[in-house]
Every structure is written in structure tokens, then in C-alpha cells.
Amino acid sequence: MLRRLTLTAVASLAALSAAAPAATAVSPLVPLPPLPVLQDDWLGGQETQTRLTVTVSESGNPAADGVFELECGPAGGSHPAAQRACDLLDEAAASGENPFVPTDRNAMCTLQAGGPASARVQGTWEGETVDARFSRSNGCEISRWNKLVPVLPSAR
Template sequence: MLRRLALTAVVSLATLSAVTPAATAATGPVPLPLPLPVLQDDARARLTITVSGSEDSAAEGTFELRCAPAGGSHPVAERACDRLDELAGEDEDPFAPVPEDALCTLQFGGPATARITGTWEGRHIDTVFSRTNGCEISRWNNLIPVLPNVR
């Protein structure tokens, strides 16, 4: 619906621009059209979360999460959006990868992986989470309940 509205506005503006020179020659100056408002999605988050390799079948699958308002197919969308709101107020990026020079404990948190794509706070997100060492486990746990609580 939003795309159709934007397309209609662009086509109308293009048509008006093409007609304006002919109208100006015959009748004088034509007032300029008012600027169109920028059409944007008001959701603070629009994410696709794909979880695989989990031992919990309920955690497996692809889930859509939208925030402001909370919605989508995510099983706990409102709690996940609340967590993302908390993280937005912090100075750290919860989607940033573990730094290459990080010292991580050699523990294995299980075979689960998750890929998150979409937008958050106006930024493009495309990142992968795993539980292959202490740093990755901590990174995953920081995003619970956006990511499922798996072991």
C-alpha cells in the first residue's frame, strides 16, 4: 500500500512536470507544487530472524519482528521489542561481530546459529550469531528474547 502511494505520487509529479512548460506558455507562470512528504516506514525495527541447528524445535525457523508497534510472527514480539528498545539506549551495537582480537573462553554453547537481516534504528542489519565460544554465547545471550534462549 505504501509503495503504491509513493509510486502514484512520483508519477503524478512527473506528469505535472511534463505539462507545466506548455501551460506556462499559454497562461503564465504556474505555482510550484508543494513538496511531497518523505514516505517512510515508522517501524523502529523490521527484522527477519532465522534460527537453525537448535535442539529445541520450537526455536527453529524464520520469524519476522516489527517494533513500534510490536508485531510479526516472532513468538514474543513485545518482549523482543522491549529488549531492542533497551539496547538502543546503550552505546554498544548488539549486532556488531565479536572483535577479531577478543579473548574468548573455549566453551561450546551448542550448534545453534541465527541470521538476522533487516533494519534497526534506521540501520541495515545483516549478521550471523552462533554459540561457538564464550564471546559468541555472550553476544547471543545479550539479544534474548530477540533470539531464543537455547542451550
């Protein structure tokens, strides 16, 4: 969307520049201000804001199962631990880690079962689209889930 807005602004500027010679013959050239499309704060941070839908089932904690909205910057939504979840996601972004990346297919994982819990996280994190699924089907998936607590609930 930002690219489309930028291209539209550039095309409009080019069209105005083509019509400007007749107008500038009478008045001196005045520099144009910077295009707001190219400035980070023009959209009010919407491009980097985090908005996620977290769907959890069979976690072993009936209060933790369901669909929760999580918004960060500022923390809010129906998520029961919104501030702590946003803090965790901010720490991951600051360290350059993406907690939503699936486990490598070639990873050697312990064959342990962590229960039937499953989760899906959809939305936007740091301006990137997220559609991640989580389970507790083996050691790697259990570790991946645990690293995302409190975005995901502690499973029993």
C-alpha cells in the same frame, strides 16, 4: 532513499523558482511551506521501523528453530516473543548499543562450546541494515547470543 527524495524535491523547487519570476510579477511572493521530505514524520516512521527476519537452527528447542519475522513499532510478526524482543532492541538503541556488531577478532574468548545453535538476523533495525550471524562456538559468541535473548531463543 531519503536523500534521493530530498534531492528531487530541491531540484523541483529550483526548477519552479526559475519559472516563477514571470508569475510573481503579478502576485506578491508567498513563502513556501516546509518540505515534507525534511520532516521526520513524513514517512510515518518507516525509516526507523524495525523489521527483521530471524533464522534459528539447532537451538536444542525444536519450537524455537525456524524462520520468524519480527516487526517493532508496533510489535508484531511471527516471532514468538515479539513484544519482549522489541523492548530489548529499544533498550539497546536507547543506550547506544548495537547488538548486531560481530565480536572483535582480537577479543580473547574462553574456549567453551555452547552447542551447535546458529542464527542469522537480517533486515532493518533503527533505520540501519542488519545482516548478522550468531553462534555459540566460544565464550564471546555465547555471551553475544545471550544478550540478544529473546530476539534469539534461549539455547539449551
